[in-house]
Amino acid sequence: MYLKVELPWNVLIPPENLDAKGLMLQRAIIVRLMDDFAVRKATKDHGYFLALTSLNSIGEGKVRQDSGGVLFPVVFSCITFKPFKGEILKGVVSKVMKQGVFLTCGPVENIYIPALTMPDFQYVQGENPVFMNDSLSKIDSGVTLRFVVMGTKWIESKREFQVLGSLKLDFLGPV
Amino acid sequence: MSGQEEEENAAELKIGDEFLKAKCLMNCEVALILDRKYEQLQQMSDDPMNQVSQVFEKSLQYVKRFSRYTNPDAVRQVREILSRYQLAEFELCVLGNLCPETVEEAIAMVPSIKSRGRTHEDEAIEKMLNDLSLIKKFE
Numbered sequence: 001m002y003l004k005v006e007l008p009w010n011v012l013i014p015p016e017n018l019d020a021k022g023l024m025l026q027r028a029i030i031v032r033l034m035d036d037f038a039v040r041k042a043t044k045d046h047g048y049f050l051a052l053t054s055l056n057s058i059g060e061g062k063v064r065q066d067s068g069g070v071l072f073p074v075v076f077s078c079i080t081f082k083p084f085k086g087e088i089l090k091g092v093v094s095k096v097m098k099q100g101v102f103l104t105c106g107p108v109e110n111i112y113i114p115a116l117t118m119p120d121f122q123y124v125q126g127e128n129p130v131f132m133n134d135s136l137s138k139i140d141s142g143v144t145l146r147f148v149v150m151g152t153k154w155i156e157s158k159r160e161f162q163v164l165g166s167l168k169l170d171f172l173g174p175v
Numbered sequence: 176m177s178g179q180e181e182e183e184n185a186a187e188l189k190i191g192d193e194f195l196k197a198k199c200l201m202n203c204e205v206a207l208i209l210d211r212k213y214e215q216l217q218q219m220s221d222d223p224m225n226q227v228s229q230v231f232e233k234s235l236q237y238v239k240r241f242s243r244y245t246n247p248d249a250v251r252q253v254r255e256i257l258s259r260y261q262l263a264e265f266e267l268c269v270l271g272n273l274c275p276e277t278v279e280e281a282i283a284m285v286p287s288i289k290s291r292g293r294t295h296e297d298e299a300i301e302k303m304l305n306d307l308s309l310i311k312k313f314e
Contacts, residue, residue, distance in 0.1 A: 002205045003198065084185040
């Protein structure tokens with residue numbers, strides 16, 4: 001689900017950006033915040049960071065003893081994407097294997113749907129393997145699948161989610 | 176089981192208080208916002224794709240592909256119509272994204288609209304789906 005959330009962060013402005021006052025300082029804070037936002041990529045609690053929508057407040061800065069930089073507490077609004085267990089989503093098939101298929105869904109690149117959770121579909125081997133059911137509906141690379149999220153796992157080292165999906169509900173499958 | 180330890184399950188609308196209050200966005204709304212951001216970047220730089228993160232780029236591709244409504248007025252109307260039906264933010268967006276065609280399908284996509292003694296009669300759900308398909312027709 002895409003969410004609009006308000007977050008409090010701290011932004012560190014190095015001493016060389018502190019010479020000009022007023023607007024230039026505000027600009028430095030925004031630029032730094034946008035950088036940090038893109039680098040952080042995602043968090044376990046809020047999901048993937050898409051875009052900043054507004055900077056709502058800038059608090060009093062505190063001088064850091066070690067670097068001489070100033071740490072500003074800021075509050076901003078942004079858009080995030082977080083997959084929830086039980087949620088129904090559409091994804092695009094990126095890889096088909098005998099054991100199951102991999103999907104992507106927006107910023108989430110690792111969604112796995114085990115073959116066990118799609119009992120109507122049979123694996124068809126070949127140079128370009130696919131899954132097919134009796135009514136000749138095909139699961140191939142590039143096909144859109146409606147699936148349900150069975151579980152999510154936060155991978156701290158890669159700062160991303162792994163998602164386990166399933167087609168074992170009514171109205172799921174290729175669309 | 177205490178309330179706090181209950182496991183997350185969006186099908187029963189258990190997604191944590193924080194997210195129940197957070198504003199959820201439909202794919203079509205995200206597409207409008209990201210498009211506007213992208214245009215702003217285009218004005219500031221010759222190579223805007225270089226300025227955006229991968230997360231931004233992939234999300235933009237996704238929401239453009241899976242937005243049922245593209246006209247900003249239609250997008251606003253969809254939210255307005257759905258918000259007449261006492262839905263949680265999360266439910267509203269799932270319905271707006273997946274656009275079920277039948278009452279049965281709608282309940283399968285958002286099981287929580289039928290649970291916990293909520294007053295969603297089949298007729299009310301049907302009316303809601305009709306309203307949505309009307310918007311699409313006249314978009």
